[in-house]
Amino acid sequence: MSEPDDRPARPQKARRSLTHVGGEVERGGSPAVSEALAYALDVAPSGDVEAEPERADVHGFHVYPARMHPTTASRLVRSFAPEGGLVLDPFCGSGTVAIEAVAAGRRAIATDLNPLAVRLTKLKLRPFSEQERALIVARAEQVRAFADERRKQRAGATRRYPQADVDLFEPHVLLELDSLRAAIMDSEPTVKGALELVLSSLLVKVSRQRGDTSDRTETRRLAAGYTAKLFVRKTEELVARLAAFAARCPSPRRNPRVLVDDATLLEKVDEGSVDAIVTSPPYVATYDYADHHEMRSRWLGLRTDHFFRGEVGSRRAYADLEPHEARASWVGELRKMLGAMSRVLTPGGVAIVLMADSAVQNVALRADELVAEACRDVAGLRPVARASQVRPHFHGPTMAAFRSVPRKEHALLLARPRASKGGDGGL
Ligand SMILES: C[S@@+](CC[C@H](N)C(=O)[O-])C[C@H]1O[C@@H](n2cnc3c(N)ncnc32)[C@H](O)[C@@H]1O
Secondary structure, eight states: OBOOOOOOSSOSSOOOOGGGGOOOEEEEESHHHHHHHHHHHOOOSOOOGGGOHHHHSGGGSSOOTTBOOHHHHHHHHHHHSOTTOEEEETTOTTTHHHHHHHHTTOEEEEEESOHHHHHHHHHHHOOOOHHHHHHHHHHHHHHHHHHHHHHHTTOOOSSOOOHHHHHHSOHHHHHHHHHHHHHHHTSOHHHHHHHHHHHHHHHTTTSSBSSTTOOOBOOOOOOTTHHHHHHHHHHHHHHHHHHHHHHHSOSSOOOOEEEEOOTTTOTTSOTTOEEEEEEOOOOTTTOOHHHHTHHHHHHHTOOOHHHHHHOSSOHHHHTTSOHHHHHHHHHHHHHHHHHHHHHHEEEEEEEEEEEEOEEETTEEEOHHHHHHHHHTTSTTOEEEEEEEEEOOOOOGGGGGGGSSSOOEEEEEEEEOOSSOOOOOOOO
C-alpha cells in the first residue's frame, strides 16, 4: 500500500510511497504463482509518474488512508483475472483495484462499508462525457463566484454548524466552506456529486487538523478567498484526472458496480460469480476509518452508523485488548471475510489478499500466519502462494514487536479449487 497522499495531475516532484522502501521479496508456495505475486509487490523505486501512467490519473484525487499501490493493483488484476472476467474488491476504499480492473478491460464490482469510499470510487469510475466535464468546471466557477460575493457582503452562515466544525476551522474559512456547500447543493445532479467530493478533498487541508489520520491540530493562516480558489483548482484537477483515465480505458468501457456492502457478509454479490478477488483489508489495530472520515461524512450528509458498527480491525476496537485476545478476535474477523469471499468466488477462482503485519502492545500479529490460520476453518478456500516484503514500522509504542523479525507486507493468494477440498495450508 502506498502512503496517503494527494498528487496533482502532473506532479513535478517525486513522491515516496511505502511500497518503494521494501527490500527483497521472499516467496512461498507455488513457484509460478508466488513469482507473479512478488512482481506485483515489488514496485520499482521510481517517482516518475509519467513512466507509470496508472499512477497519474484518478487515483491521486482525494486522500485515502493506506491506498493500494496502483501498479500493484494493475499487475495483480492482469496476472490473475481472466480477460473479460469479474474482479471484486470487497474493501475498495478509494477504488484503486476497480479502476485498474476497468483499465484492464475486466468487469468489476467494488464494495466497502464506508459510504465515503463508495461515493469516491463511483465518482472516479463514472464515464463523464467531455461536455459533462466542462459543465463541472463551469459550475465550480459559479460556486466560487457565489462564495466570493457572500464574503464581500460579509454574509453570515446559511445554517448552524456543530461545535466540532467551529473548533476545526478558522471562522472565515468555515463561512467560505458554508457558501461553497450551499451553492453546490443547488447544482444539477450530474455535477453535484462531483463538486461535493471536491469539497471533501479540501476539508482537511483548510482545517486546523494536521492530516487525515491525525488528531493533532495546528494553526494555518489562510487568506480570505483562498478556500474558494482552491475549490476551483481542485475541480480542474479532478476533471483533468478523469479525462486522463478515460483516455487509457479500452473502448467500449465496462462500467463497474460500486456498492455499500459489508465484506464479512457480501450480501449484494452473487454466489459463485467472481473470478478474482483483489483486495487489501484494514491492517488490524492500525486505522479507524470511520473516525478518520467522520468529519467529511458529516459535511456530505452520509450516514455512518452501520460503518461504525461493522468496521473490521479498527484501532478503537483493538486498543484495549491483550495481544492474545486481539489475535483471537482478528482470526474470527478474518474467518468471516474469507468465508464471504469463498461463497462469491467461482470454482477455480482466486482471492489475493494484501495485508501487512501489525502489532498490539509489543506482540506482532503476522498477517500471513493469521490468514492461513483463519483459512483452515473456511470451507472451499485454500492457501496457494505468498510473497512478502519487509516494510518499515513507524509506530513508536509497538516498535519492539518487530525488533527480531521485521514487519512485512504480504500478498497472499487463496484459491477456491474446482472440486472443493477445504483448506490445506499450502503456504
Ligand atoms: C486498506 S483500506 C482499502 C484501501 C483500498 N485498497 C485503496 O486502494 O484505496 C481498507 C478498507 O476497508 C474498509 N472496511 C472496513 N471494514 C469493512 C467492512 N466490514 N466491510 C467492508 N469494508 C470495510 C474501510 O472503509 C477501508 O476503505
